Amino acid sequence: MSSDKVRLNTEWLCDCGGCHVALVDLHEKILNVLESVEILKCPVLTDEKSYPEAEIGILTGSIRTEHDRHAAMEMRKHCKTIIAFGTCAVYGGLHGAGLAHSREEIINHVYRDNPTTITDFAPQDEIDGLEKLVIPVDEVIDVDLYMPGCPPHAHFIFEALSALVNGKEPRVKHESVCGGCDRTMKKTDVSEIKGSNEGIPDDDICFLSQGYICLGSVTLDRCLSPCPNHGIMCTGCAGPIMQILSEPTRDLRTEVSERMSRITAIPAATIVESMEKSAKTHYAYAMATKMIGNKPTFLIKKWIADVEAM
Template structure:
């Protein structure tokens, strides 16, 4: 008998659903073993049919999201938080910085592109006060972060969930898959902003660019740093950052960069704090990050006003 898979999308971009299609010919092999009973991007299924595996992408942003994930939990045996939004809140998680009233005020009352300044009171699900990852609302059985996760890891996770065979998923960081060479370059200056570096074979950290590869879990095979784009941490924190309560992105990146380049740790930390909305963009709504020594995270990343 074929295993049944049901999927649902919440507050996200649907990119994770598209990533399932990126399995290409593996999808055909998969079709021999599984039957998709609910896929919003492909099928017009309004209910929540019983299934063995439930795949949920997106964070909880509105009342609809909360109800949908509860229906999913009730109708499937194994629930997978699929993609960074479901696991950590993702970019939607930036809503964690503001209450829903100020989000409405910013977008509808004062938004320059909203001519009538009318609020959508009817016909749209009510926003919740904040944004939370789905495991804050229901019990989740498997977490597959990634923005989106690489098809290799999607196939490996499904293999593991279908019959428990196949390798466990990687515990490495993005650095481990990057071909750039990490070596010491004392005297390098800190380079701020969305910049790349001249040497294509040398690690971006060694060239003064803050790349988050060393603090990010590998669910992607490091495409960005190898093409000269600094890692933004879209797969969420690496396992040692999740495990150790006192370890945070800032400290690890500052330590590594200062060893490689001689830039002072304080400079790197100050830069990360000033640009916290970028460096914490994918994971700030998760207690795995905001319960760390990141007590001022809301002030670094928020509107910049202090309350006292």
């Protein structure tokens, strides 16, 4: 391999593996990347256990175990530029929904009280300790570049890697999923919220106009809007848009309810109530980040308790 190539390490922490699959799933563009990048460590491609010195380090997944913490710190020590890659690394990701429960509740539910896997065995002694919280990577190490997405679309991965290997700052776009959605928002007299599996939505009209909760307007576009363009409501997997993150009192449910109530006959309070009932779904991807968790409007434990008390 040529010594003038940019050296790359990747490491996965607590995640589903999807971000690493996305990294090596650039189709023919992987050839362009390999022309200028030398992959030294990558759990899905190499059997490298140590952390070689590298210019770029890509971390996927969030910190949930002692292993994750150690691996993130080793990557920081040995890589010049660290990229938090994917929604798990940037915001904690889907398993951030675990924050709504204690470690004991999760372990008991998965290993002991689950009707299909009843056992007295729980693997605490065999694996690295589960930490108390799920946290994004930048709560443990400094991060140089954030690339949310679950996983980020190949278009954005290629764009960022190309910029970095050429010594440039990657371009960061701030559009929401709505920007790439072909549906049209229009005023309707829809008066009830529908579940995602209820009825057959019109293909051309915005889901919000039809009474379906879609998070496209409050979600960063790191995917080129595939879900709403293929008949599925956006569940916010790339994490919130900058306005939600940066303004303390702006929140997913308040933003969506205001927008949806303006284009339907559904009162904003009804939409807020509905989103709170499904808080673990609507907030899952980013609830582990302090930018959401510390908001004065973020009351997930209370919302869950209210629903359970019904």
